[in-house]
Amino acid sequence: MSLLTHVLACLFGMGSWVAINGMWVELPLVVPEIPEGWYLPSYLTVIIQMANIGPLFITLMHHFRRGVLDERPVIYCIVGLGIIATFLLAFFWRHTVTLGGSLHSVPLLVLSFLLSVVDCTSSVTFLPFMMRLRPQYLTTYFAGEGLSGLVPALVALIQGVGVVHCRNATLAVNATMVDSGALEAVYQPAKFSAQVFFMFLSAMMVVCMVAFILLNHHPAVARERKSDLYFSGDLAPGKREQRLSLHAQTPEQKPMISPRENAKSSFGKGTYSNLEVLFIFIVLAWVNALTNAVLPSVQSYSCLPYGNKAYHLAAAMAAVANPVACFIAMFMPIRSLIFMGFLTMVGTGFGAYIMAMAALSPCPLLVHSAYGTVAIVLTWILFVLTLSYVKVIIGVILRDEGHSALVWCGAIVQLGSMVGAISMFPLVSVYGLFKSGDACNTKCPM
Template sequence: MASPLGTSALSVAADPESRSALQREGAAVYAAFVIFGLGSWSSINAVFVESSFLVSLQPERWALTTWIVLALQAANLVVLFAVRPLLRKMRLSWTAASAASLILAIGSCFGLSLGGYRHVAVLFGAERSLGLLALTFLGGLANCGSSLVFYPLAATFPRRFTTALAVGEGLSGSVAGVLGLVQNHFQKAGALAFSPTTYFGIEAGVSIAAASALLFIDRHRFAEKLRESQEQRSSFVPVVSEEASSGVAGAPAGQSLMSTFWSFRTPLLALFLGAAFSFGVLPSVNPIACLHYSDGQLVLLWSNVVIYGFDPISRLMTAFTNFRRLGGFIVVFLLAASVVLAAAKAKPSEATPGLFGWPWVVPMANVVFAASFGYARTMAFLILKDASGDSASAEYRYWAAGFAVQSGSFAGSVVSLLLVEVFKAL
């Protein structure tokens, strides 16, 4: 039976004391991947959680989240169409590209912690939170880029470390959510327990911890042994061939972007659709669904928190279970998202208080969505890993999966803008 930390191949024929030392070193690398994953969406998760408080301060009010999604997707477009050619030209390794992503995230959080969210300017004929949106864009460059570079780096290690990275990615939201709950629960005289400035400063510290973990992964001798055990080739950002009409020249022979999408259409479709709702539709629609209720701000906070709480748990379950029928998970998280859309469409008179009333439907639907998509997302990467005979194939397929996530995120944001206008008209 394989070691839970993927170290069994290195501990064969070793004496008990040496095996124990290898297990400890494997655990250290595993923990480093979890901490590294904390930096994947740290700044954006922080903005979304804090938006439940900022809606009362910023000029956009309840439309603030929609503008945040716009800034995020503007960054997403840059990542999809501009960053990749830049990385190709610079020939950055996955480690260097990941470090650049984390540096941007740290800068975004520090800018917000220094009060950048307070800067307001007239934009399109109305006051807009220009500072918040600009720093969200910067954080979006970092976090959207993480989908394209963090996982290919994990592909150069045994599959267990993909789960570790995924758990850390989910926990990045949990940390943001717990901080938001503490900030709200320990209010004094109606004031938050600590200011948004402090909140974003803590999140900057999370990104710094992630960068430190990346340095550990890159420099630790046992991590290098794990890489070697994966028959790794030199891992560089894939290069697009000028002659090829599609695909990546750095891809293994016989593979292209289109052929990869077709061969793995179910896991990649799960990533595309889940990202469309997770990063596009639900962040824009959740505030509208909560707007109908007198305690809407609290309901919105809990809706954000439950997503970030159940997501890492469901990701961790992929280490102990092996449910690969992702079509069923797609149906489940689409139904859960539909419940949120129905709640957003409901008229205020239809809302009833209480545990089983409308206010709690939105958080519960978000629980189901987070749990089903979190599991499906991680399992999709593991399916791609298991189907790859070497690290080169795994790196390329993980990059294709990241592209599916970011494409879905952009598509979801476009749909969300249309939905917001429809719900306003109702």
């Protein structure tokens, strides 16, 4: 294996969702400067789902014009669009336009939509492109995809986004400032501006483009590349045997739910029965709904009652857990569907605890105890760790089934995320079922 190819695959994966992840972590600095205020997260949720028009088009093209669409020109276009959009965002995110008699951040919303199209479309183009490389590099790509959330979060922490200090609130009484007896939250000024942060995101997209160019043209990578016969499963069913499998090992690793050896499907190589394929896609949609939409939408509600440090620690360590799960999968690729189902149930259990604490906010269990802080941080880490491992293993399994399988993998990822986001939007933003905890003044019974 080539170390250079591993590095390039990781950097290429980092460009998949770095722009939108960066937008989310920068919200505390952006929101006070725009007329939409804290309605912006709700707008972003809708915009990201609208951007699924990109994955829908690519998936339909693969389905109805099988083997015609080459991902490489599409990737060049969307990564180039990401570079331009993040660069323009650095200069125009604060600009407003008068619509219907009120100010709106039209440039910010339009550029956010373009970035959403870039990132959503990466799910159905980046993964199939990785079919051109040897199987080992797919896990490295997933590690880079995990870093696309971690790296912007670390830069935002260095920037000082969302760091709160509590101080005594004062009131003016007869022109004299007196202590009100309450505490107020004061946000620490950022070490550098949102413009610099968006320029950093643009640089990350440039790195992704350079990595992609080298993956296509560097001589060292060419030795790690498979033949273009990787399309053969889509073009000539009679030649499927020519495609290299993920592991040259025997079928002993083939996980079966049904004991019937002849219960094959027409999906991919026919390794799995129709029931098993359905199970894999249901798990994939469920896991991505939880990790990409449902639980992130209530992260602040589940963590902030335990303090600002608990919130930042949970967010940072959960972001670290994603690439860690990818590295574990690199050395321990357990492809058993039974084990996958078990890990999914365990991860869902951790998610249920997180959701329960969010529902109990601002007074969740053990809110005044260090044990409560440890529990919520550890639960977030284990939640992301287990379900990220499941996502990687499903990607590994579908990668072995051929090019079209990875296209459908990306489509199901987006579908699950969309359903999760649509389900949580009314609960969080319309009906207000979750209540935020005040980092300084929340009073809960002991």
